[in-house]
Amino acid sequence: xxxxxxxxxxxxxxxxxxGIAATFGSHCEVVLHDLSHPRTSIVNIVxxxxxxxxxxxxxxxxxxxxxxxxxxxDDMLANYRSxxxxxxxxxxxxxxxxxDEKKAIGALCINxxxxxxxxxxxxxxxxxxxSEIDLPGEKVVEIDNADVVDILDHLxxxxxxxxxxxxxxxxxxxxxxxxxxxxxxxxxRIKGAVNWVAKKLGTSRYTIYNYLEAARAERAMDEKR
Numbered sequence: 319x320x321x322x323x324x325x326x327x328x329x330x331x332x333x334x335x336x337g338i339a340a341t342f343g344s345h346c347e348v349v350l351h352d353l354s355h356p357r358t359s360i361v362n363i364v365x366x367x368x369x370x371x372x373x374x375x376x377x378x379x380x381x382x383x384x385x386x387x388x389x390x391x392d393d394m395l396a397n398y399r400s401x402x403x404x405x406x407x408x409x410x411x412x413x414x415x416x417x418d419e420k421k422a423i424g425a426l427c428i429n430x431x432x433x434x435x436x437x438x439x440x441x442x443x444x445x446x447x448x449s450e451i452d453l454p455g456e457k458v459v460e461i462d463n464a465d466v467v468d469i470l471d472h473l474x475x476x477x478x479x480x481x482x483x484x485x486x487x488x489x490x491x492x493x494x495x496x497x498x499x500x501x502x503x504x505x506x507r508i509k510g511a512v513n514w515v516a517k518k519l520g521t522s523r524y525t526i527y528n529y530l531e532a533a534r535a536e537r538a539m540d541e542k543r
Contacts, residue, residue: 324352324361325352325354325417325423325424327415327417327423327424328350328352328361328415328423328424331350331415331424331426332350332362334426335348335349335350335362335364335426336348336364338364338428339364339365342430344365344367345365345368345430345431345432345434346365346368346428346429346430346431347363347364347365347366347367347368347369347371347428347429347430347431348363348364348365348426348427348428348429349362349363349364349366349371349426349427349428349429350362350363350424350425350426350427351377351380351424351425351426351427352423352424353377353422353423353424353425353472353473353476354423354476355476355480356376356377356473356476356477356480357376357477357480357499358374358375358376358480359375359376359377359425360372360373360374360375360376361373368402368406368408368429368430368431369402369406369408369429370402370404377425377473377503379400380412380425380473380503381470381473381503381504381505381508383395383398383400384398384412385466385469385470386504386507386508390466393413393414393416393422394411394412394413394414395411395412396411397409397410397411398410398411398412406431406432406433407431407432407433408429408430408431408432409429409430409432410427410428410429410430411427411428412425412426412427412428413425413426413427414469421472422468422469422472460508460509460510470505470508470511470514471514474500474505474514474515474518475518477496477499477500478496478518478519481496485518485519485520485521486520488519490529493519493521493529494529494532494533494536495533496515496519497515497519497526497529497530497533498529498530498533498534498536498537500515501530501533501534502537506530512526512527512530
């Protein structure tokens with residue numbers, strides 16, 4: 319998707335992203351997501367040396383770290399910690415962007431590389447303060463926040479729509495890919511997710527479990543290669 323095709327509200331965030339990155343320097347990465355395309359949601363990224371992500375990459379921790387966090391409120395989770403694959407300590411803030419109908423259409427993510435600050439922790443204690451995320455671990459959790467459920471439901475729908483086929487036209491392999499992608503994002507650790515996805519793919523919950531097993535087996539084989 320070109321930036322010319324972005325929703326006007328997302329277009330308006332482009333200079334905001336550049337301004338934040340310019341203010342805080344090269345350690346500050348700012349990412350703009352278009353949630354109408356979850357699998358390729360990044361439409362703009364400034365200072366991508368922090369995480370190495372690029373335009374065209376998909377959502378990473380929106381489901382697993384942000385929406386599931388009890389600290390997510392008022393469409394924002396601020397100052398949560400994560401670690402990149404190359405060991406950088408990151409402090410992040412994610413802010414949802416809604417349209418006039420209150421539909422979540424985008425997200426602005428700020429990722430600050432805290433590595434050098436932690437090395438000089440005594441001098442930068444005040445700046446480096448970040449709250450720990452109280453996540454529920456690997457167990458299946460129940461989310462009763464209707465607003466979060468609506469966002470998750472929207473992301474599932476858009477992920478399916480991105481394949482360019484109706485569920486009736488999809489092959490078994492297509493559906494396994496979709497289920498595998500949603501599984502990687504942590505969706506099936508949320509109570510009721512199997513039923514949501516089964517309904518949207520026009521199949522039974524038992525078939526979704528079979529797709530999950532196949533997707534996980536394929537992923538395990540890829541990891542061994």
